[in-house]
Amino acid sequence: MRKPDPNMGKVRVNNNKIKLRKGLWSPEEDEKLMKYMLTSGQGCWSNIARNAGLQRCGKSCRLRWINYLRPDLKRGAFSPQEEGLIIHLHSILGNRWSQIAARLPGRTDNEIKNFWNSTLKKRLKNNTSTSSSPNNSDSSEPRDVVGGIFPVYEHDIMTLCMNSSSSSMVTAGNQFDPFHLLNNRYNMTDAPACLTQGGMGDTFYGDYYGILEPGKIGLEGDFSLSPLESNAAHNSIDMKSNNNHYNNTCFNNTDQSFKVADMFGLENHHLQGENLRMGEWDLERLMDNIPSFPLLDFQVE
DNA sequence: AACCCATGCAACCGCGGTGGA
DNA sequence: TTCCACCGCGGTTGCATGGGT
Numbered sequence: 001m002r003k004p005d006p007n008m009g010k011v012r013v014n015n016n017k018i019k020l021r022k023g024l025w026s027p028e029e030d031e032k033l034m035k036y037m038l039t040s041g042q043g044c045w046s047n048i049a050r051n052a053g054l055q056r057c058g059k060s061c062r063l064r065w066i067n068y069l070r071p072d073l074k075r076g077a078f079s080p081q082e083e084g085l086i087i088h089l090h091s092i093l094g095n096r097w098s099q100i101a102a103r104l105p106g107r108t109d110n111e112i113k114n115f116w117n118s119t120l121k122k123r124l125k126n127n128t129s130t131s132s133s134p135n136n137s138d139s140s141e142p143r144d145v146v147g148g149i150f151p152v153y154e155h156d157i158m159t160l161c162m163n164s165s166s167s168s169m170v171t172a173g174n175q176f177d178p179f180h181l182l183n184n185r186y187n188m189t190d191a192p193a194c195l196t197q198g199g200m201g202d203t204f205y206g207d208y209y210g211i212l213e214p215g216k217i218g219l220e221g222d223f224s225l226s227p228l229e230s231n232a233a234h235n236s237i238d239m240k241s242n243n244n245h246y247n248n249t250c251f252n253n254t255d256q257s258f259k260v261a262d263m264f265g266l267e268n269h270h271l272q273g274e275n276l277r278m279g280e281w282d283l284e285r286l287m288d289n290i291p292s293f294p295l296l297d298f299q300v301e
Numbered sequence: 302a303a304c305c306c307a308t309g310c311a312a313c314c315g316c317g318g319t320g321g322a
Numbered sequence: 323t324t325c326c327a328c329c330g331c332g333g334t335t336g337c338a339t340g341g342g343t
Contacts, residue, residue: 023311023313024311024312044328044329045328058329062330067311067312096331098332109330110332117333118308119308119309
């Protein structure tokens with residue numbers, strides 16, 4: 001962590017230009033930006049920086065907001081489900097962190113990139129050294145889509161999808177208070193309570209875990225829900241997420257049955273048993289077929 | 302206690318894309 | 323068409339921290 005600039009708060013003028021601050025953000029700066037974003041919303045980032053009274057460049061403000069202050073951010077350790085999804089998406093997308101992040105609600109590209117570089121990369125490397133599995137690579141290029149990781153994690157991936165609605169910080173009956181969160185960022189003793197508030201933390205994948213029927217899960221098998229379970233899941237999701245987009249993507253499925261292949265748009269590709277690589281198939285089409293995760297309740301356009 | 306090293310992560314940098322003048 | 327400002331992304335840096343010696 002970088003030290004906050006000792007000149008923090010001082011407006012330094014040089015050649016009629018305000019010297020912009022760099023380095024770590026102070027709590028005061030965070031509060032300014034947070035308040036401005038919540039009251040005045042979007043716009044040109046350089047204007048935001050100016051209007052919020054920050055001696056920061058717009059770029060820095062944008063980064064701070066996206067990676068740290070956004071109320072919809074889910075902080076804390078990655079769940080095994082998220083890990084699995086990251087590994088799988090990385091196998092498809094390579095180092096396209098923003099695209100991976102777009103499918104992990106509440107996570108930022110920076111966070112995922114750091115997690116990959118610091119943890120997953122090493123773990124996969126170790127696995128490679130202890131097994132002959134071809135699925136582990138630290139390459140920035142997409143790997144074969146037919147990977148042993150996928151069968152291990154597909155249940156988790158789907159579970160994550162099911163649970164992604166609860167990633168919202170605004171949930172029915174539990175209104176999220178961004179200022180509470182902001183305060184808690186500097187009050188570590190209170191952090192766990194904050195992070196689990198509103199469906200975060202432990203409850204992120206705890207609520208609906210086990211809805212899917214593991215026995216029916218396989219690379220080419222259906223993720224089937226019984227009508228009762230499906231309705232229960234659906235109702236819970238609607239109630240918790242308050243997010244129509246969600247219902248239009250993942251689970252507005254009247255057949256109550258869908259395939260992983262459908263979900264990831266792979267049915268005509270790797271599931272046929274060929275080792276297709278990025279660039280050999282239509283990435284755009286593939287990504288179009290990957291369901292969007294629910295738009296976050298507090299979105300930055 | 303002091304030092305070294307590995308790790309995690311916030312933030313910066315540079316580049317390419319885009320849209321408006 | 324060119325220029326410029328802005329945005330978004332991926333790679334990289336550098337600091338704090340914790341563990342080992």
